[in-house]
Amino acid sequence: MPTLIIDDREITVKPGTTIMEAARSLGIEIPHFCYHPSLSIAGNCRMCMVEVEKMPKPVISCAMPVNDGMVVRTNSEMVVKARRGVMEFLLINHPLDCPVCDQGGECKLQDYAVKYGPDRSRFQDKKRTVPNYDLGPVIETEMNRCIHCTRCIRFSTEVAGVEEMGAIFRGDHMKVGPCPGHGPLTSVLAGNLAELCPVGALNLKPFHFQARGWELSKTEGICEHCAVGCHIRVDSMENRIYRIMSRQCSSINLDWLCDKGRFAFEGMTEGRLQVPMMVPESGGPQVEVTWNQALDRVAALIQGVAPEEVAGLAGSWGQGGEELYAFQDFLRHVVGTPHLDHRLLRKDFSPDSIPLLRADLMLNTPLQDMERADAVFLIGAGPRFEMPLLNLRLRKASLNGASVWSLGPRHLLSKLENLEEAIVLPGEEADFLRKVLNAMTTRRGPKAAVAWANALRKAQRPVFLLGRFAVNHPNAETLRRLVLAVLGKAEAVEPGWNGYNRMISGNGAGAHDLGVVPQRGPGYTKLGRRGMNAREIFEQSALGKIKVLFLMGLDMESDTVVEYLAAAAQAGTKIIFQGAFHSAAVDKVDVVLPGLVHGEKFSTLTNCEGRVQRSGRVVHGPIMAKEDWRILRALSQRFPQELPYDNLQELWEAMGREDRHYDPAVVDSGEIPKACDHGVGLTEGLECGAEVDAEENETDRLVLILEPSFYRDTPMSRRSSTMTKLDGVEVLRISGKEAKKHKIVAGDRVCIECNGHRVEVRTVVDERVKGGVLLGTREAMRELGGEKDGFLQVTLKVL
Amino acid sequence: MEPEIQKNLPRFSPEALEKTEKIFKRYPPEYREAALMPILHLAQREFGGWLSAEVIEYVAGFMNLSPIRVYEVASFYTMYNLKQVGRYHVQVCTNISCWLCDSDSIVKALEKCLKISVGQTSEDGRFTLAEVECLGACVNAPMLQINDDYHEHLTPEKVVGIIGQLP
Structure with a gap:
């Protein structure tokens, strides 16, 4: 372990540490532009030069490994002189346009120019000019300001894996930019380029000329858009959020944030529910009412029927732990109904009889350990678009040599290296896994299955990820058990390394923990009686057996929800909607209670590892809207038994009593729950639930797989203008074989029909979609009415 | 999202493809991308003495590199022509x-x-x-x-x- 002296302070560091890192660990800031702790070393800005005793010239500290006995000075006369020289060269071609530059006030070049730069320029010639590029709706360019630090190039190449930025031409003609004929950036992490850029060359387009950095108040928060739970910094001014930046967290998001987390907030002010509304007793359209009138009406509706005839459904996205806990508490203890759920897209409810526990439902491998995996198996998972920041960890693993194996109906645009894909028909996944399990003992079977088995046998630290497609699969439980069995055989569900991971969406983890499921109470307590699950609640309300349906924060634009609600309304079921966003379906419900969104209220979010994090209030919502848990609290006053908490602290303590992860003391301590608590591999039998066989494709029916669009899968992101601009063209992917059969050329418009509904869409021939399968986005196929039990069977017609 | 562009790019003739095989043999298989410069040179000869954006995209696909990596190399060296040249x-x-x-x-x-x-x-x-x-x-x-x-x-x-x- 080398020991060195930096500015008269002694430090011992690991061999191979650079002077820069050693100085940073001492809290000494060495000026730098190109150095970034999460990127490779470039050493091209020359700003971080320091003086090392017995070395004749200053050295760049970011690339110089420490040696035992080094004596480093970071602020000597030689260093200051060197920095001044570097600054003078950097400023030769940099425009002096700080007053009109978005980076002004947050610019390293500006800061260092003040500190080390000369007060005037000796440069007499013309400055270099560089054209700007259109990089799409996220990044605004002003390339004259570029100082060639190459951070954007290194980020897009190394981290994002989308090689789109490069250093073109050479010498003094060198410029940073994309390839000619490029389109908008295709990375889902493009916003990071602006955050990385130490000068004002790459800026956030939506934030362009909106505000100055120093005017904004900065609040620390947690991102709600997926279950990774990235740490963010919310910059706001005068009750408006201006931008969201990433906040460093080495165990979750490193230094990055995806574009959805960064820009979806734009939708939070659009199409909001402003005041309570209800359909008058006499019928007709909804009218504005006071809170008391609305709550009285809700209480009357609920008290007018038997408790058993009331059911509740919550959305998993956008709900904090507070309202989820209050919601189940209200329904179970105030109303007295066991029927509540949040799993709206789920098709397989068979594990409810042997309720799954925390470890069954979430990641067991901590996010930061994912990058140590040596074999990654994706079961119906598309991590890049489900959890972009999780995908970065997997990408790191794959760059370190891990092999990646994917099972699903389509190929992945995952940016993972060494990717082997097993593309099977929907419904054949379980069969494939059974073959893998078999091949692990017999070493025989189909080639792909044997390859999986061999990779598993070799792997020390395998990771299995059950993705959204597998979780919402009709055979979900069978798939889950097979994964456990395979992992058990590979001895990878051990305390040292647990490779069992199930991905979860939104705050679904919080909803499970806090008991918004019919089979378990908060903290996974056993219940005397199991209520109806989401599917049953929908079906029974369509039959009129559930007479009052209480909806909290549901996505009222989701195809499945809209169709079921229409059927329920037909059957005379009264529907109460508590939520933040307006939609056509909200107009049809009986009572509307306007709630708040993330950022306007305190919310407790549980990420996919089961880590509970709290995020505060940044702005105020619509003046009449109320914090969701307070609505339920006020509503409970109209019942014999009230909810026993009057303020947030009491609510948090109540949550903590049910599940210790939610104990305010535990949350505040930032303790990371141990994720590897799955214990045994598999206790139950392998087979479970109804088997859905892959359809034999003799007729002209095709299986349509619906995937949510990454940028528009939540009510908020759908309303964000940047997300709308980023969303790709809505297309239907079809295999070459199928295209030939139907005489389709890429780009043709086709019409797909299903149960009397029809949709027209443009096709893309994609060789790696399985024959017999069509792949569409949920957004484009909304009119088809959504999936219910199995997969959608559609017919195809060329227009 | 990924671009859904399906372009008609130029293609190497069979003779040129044969030449590329020879070029690839000069380099160790794990450094296949090292053949980029001679392949770009070949492409320049094949496609009218210069490297258009389409040619660069084709070569990138052919070499299994991203277009920007090819463009970086093509723009670095002055003997690759990025504008159309006369006969x-x-x-x-x-x-x-x-x-x-x-x-x-x-x-x-x-x-x-x-x-x-x-x-x-x-x-x-x-x-x-x-x-x-x-x-x-x-x-x-x-x-x-x-x-x-x-x-x-x-x-x-x-x-x-x-x-x-x-x-």
Whole structure:
């Protein structure tokens, strides 16, 4: 372990540490532009030069490994002189346009120019000019300001894996930019380029000329858009959020944030529910009412029927732990109904009889350990678009040599290296896994299955990820058990390394923990009686057996929800909607209670590892809207038994009593729950639930797989203008074989029909979609009415 | 999201494909991308003496690299032409030795004879005139290169003759 002296302070560091890192660990800031702790070393800005005793010239500290006995000075006369020289060269071609530059006030070049730069320029010639590029709706360019630090190039190449930025031409003609004929950036992490850029060359387009950095108040928060739970910094001014930046967290998001987390907030002010509304007793359209009138009406509706005839459904996205806990508490203890759920897209409810526990439902491998995996198996998972920041960890693993194996109906645009894909028909996944399990003992079977088995046998630290497609699969439980069995055989569900991971969406983890499921109470307590699950609640309300349906924060634009609600309304079921966003379906419900969104209220979010994090209030919502848990609290006053908490602290303590992860003391301590608590591999039998066989494709029916669009899968992101601009063209992917059969050329418009509904869409021939399968986005196929039990069977017609 | 562009890119002829096989053999298989420079050179010969954006995209796909990596290399070296060149690419050396032997007069004579200035292409698309750095024929300066052929010991009169003789 080398020991060195930096500015008269002694430090011992690991061999191979650079002077820069050693100085940073001492809290000494060495000026730098190109150095970034999460990127490779470039050493091209020359700003971080320091003086090392017995070395004749200053050295760049970011690339110089420490040696035992080094004596480093970071602020000597030689260093200051060197920095001044570097600054003078950097400023030769940099425009002096700080007053009109978005980076002004947050610019390293500006800061260092003040500190080390000369007060005037000796440069007499013309400055270099560089054209700007259109990089799409996220990044605004002003390339004259570029100082060639190459951070954007290194980020897009190394981290994002989308090689789109490069250093073109050479010498003094060198410029940073994309390839000619490029389109908008295709990375889902493009916003990071602006955050990385130490000068004002790459800026956030939506934030362009909106505000100055120093005017904004900065609040620390947690991102709600997926279950990774990235740490963010919310910059706001005068009750408006201006931008969201990433906040460093080495165990979750490193230094990055995806574009959805960064820009979806734009939708939070659009199409909001402003005041309570209800359909008058006499019928007709909804009218504005006071809170008391609305709550009285809700209480009357609920008290007018038997408790058993009331059911509740919550959305998993956008709900904090507070309202989820209050919601189940209200329904179970105030109303007295066991029927509540949040799993709206789920098709397989068979594990409810042997309720799954925390470890069954979430990641067991901590996010930061994912990058140590040596074999990654994706079961119906598309991590890049489900959890972009999780995908970065997997990408790191794959760059370190891990092999990646994917099972699903389509190929992945995952940016993972060494990717082997097993593309099977929907419904054949379980069969494939059974073959893998078999091949692990017999070493025989189909080639792909044997390859999986061999990779598993070799792997020390395998990771299995059950993705959204597998979780919402009709055979979900069978798939889950097979994964456990395979992992058990590979001895990878051990305390040292647990490779069992199930991905979860939104705050679904919080909803499970806090008991918004019919089979378990908060903290996974056993219940005397199991209520109806989401599917049953929908079906029974369509039959009129559930007479009052209480909806909290549901996505009222989701195809499945809209169709079921229409059927329920037909059957005379009264529907109460508590939520933040307006939609056509909200107009049809009986009572509307306007709630708040993330950022306007305190919310407790549980990420996919089961880590509970709290995020505060940044702005105020619509003046009449109320914090969701307070609505339920006020509503409970109209019942014999009230909810026993009057303020947030009491609510948090109540949550903590049910599940210790939610104990305010535990949350505040930032303790990371141990994720590897799955214990045994598999206790139950392998087979479970109804088997859905892959359809034999003799007729002209095709299986349509619906995937949510990454940028528009939540009510908020759908309303964000940047997300709308980023969303790709809505297309239907079809295999070459199928295209030939139907005489389709890429780009043709086709019409797909299903149960009397029809949709027209443009096709893309994609060789790696399985024959017999069509792949569409949920957004484009909304009119088809959504999936219910199995997969959608559609017919195809060329227009 | 990923772009859904399905372009009709140029393709290497079977003969060129054979040549690429030979080129790839020169490099260890784990450093396949090292063949990029000779392959770009081959592409430049195949597709009209210059590398269009489409050619770069094709070569990128062919080499399994991203287009920006190919463009970085193609733009770094001046002997890859990123703009369309005429049938005869006239490259006059104006580096020190040629310059001392009055390459300026050669350039002037060429400009007069071809009716274009340096960096331009004649209207009929026959000639592109370019100034280049040392081509390694200092011993016979001044010199110029037309496509693959060197012409040395030049005088303004000789240059006009050379141009006139071109088919």
